[in-house]
């Protein structure tokens with residue numbers, strides 16, 4: 409079985425996780441969850457790593473969310489809650505990761521792909537990339553805690569617009585809403601400029617600032633709110649509206 413998360417360590421002081429399921433537009437499977445969590449643990453333990461960067465393999469997708477085919481067999485609230493809370497716990501771990509994190513949107517970021525991006529401290533996107541919290545159009549909500557995290561990061565009206573509409577935005581439009589921090593024109597490798605100064609700082613300084621956020625989120629029980637979000641999503645997961653929406657994606661004719 410091929411690796412679904414490639415890990416690359418850069419001598420400048422960052423570690424890149426590359427979501428690697430191009431034939432599924434880098435959708436999140438159970439295997440990817442396991443490898444993603446292991447990569448986070450590896451980065452946490454490596455004292456040379458100052459920043460973690462998450463991106464997708466290829467130029468089509470950052471991440472297309474949960475693997476709709478693999479998770480389609482989850483039918484009831486309890487079955488889906490197991491999967492949702494598992495990835496939710498990993499996204500909490502990412503949100504409270506002790507060093508700065510960056511989502512580098514090389515291609516489409518849809519559904520859970522936007523939840524992963526939300527859990528990072530910064531979101532950079534290649535010009536023209538399409539992204540959206542499409543869960544509402546599938547009869548569910550974000551289920552990995554992404555809305556609770558998003559509400560911590562961008563203005564309430566922008567977050568509600570992205571979540572309630574459930575539609576696709578360009579990177580440029582998402583920047584207007586505050587979801588994207590920087591749109592990269594031309595070569596995607598230009599993203600490195602964004603972290604040039606941060607990489608020159610002492611890791612202790614980076615971790616101290618991150619700790620301020622983590623303390624706040626612990627005090628305001630972000631973890632509990634994310635678990636509640638998974639529970640709410642699981643209730644909607646078992647509705648006909650959701651199963652029909654997934655059926656029509658999986659059976660769409662090309």
Ligand SMILES: CCC(=O)SCCNC(=O)CCNC(=O)[C@H](O)C(C)(C)COP(=O)(O)OP(=O)(O)OC[C@H]1O[C@@H](n2cnc3c(N)ncnc32)[C@H](O)[C@@H]1OP(=O)(O)O
Nearest residue numbers: 431432433435468472473474475476477516518519520543
């Ligand atoms: C856990 C809750 C959630 O995450 S809910 C949100 C789930 N995700 C989605 O609804 C997104 C579904 N995917 C898409 O909208 C498109 O594939 C996007 C990402 C925009 C990419 O479009 P495009 O580059 O044209 O590729 P495509 O649609 O032809 O797909 C190529 C092959 O990949 C597959 N794929 C794509 N996304 C998923 C997914 N999330 N789960 C499982 N499979 C996925 C497609 O079915 C397609 O497969 P095939 O080549 O037809 O066999």
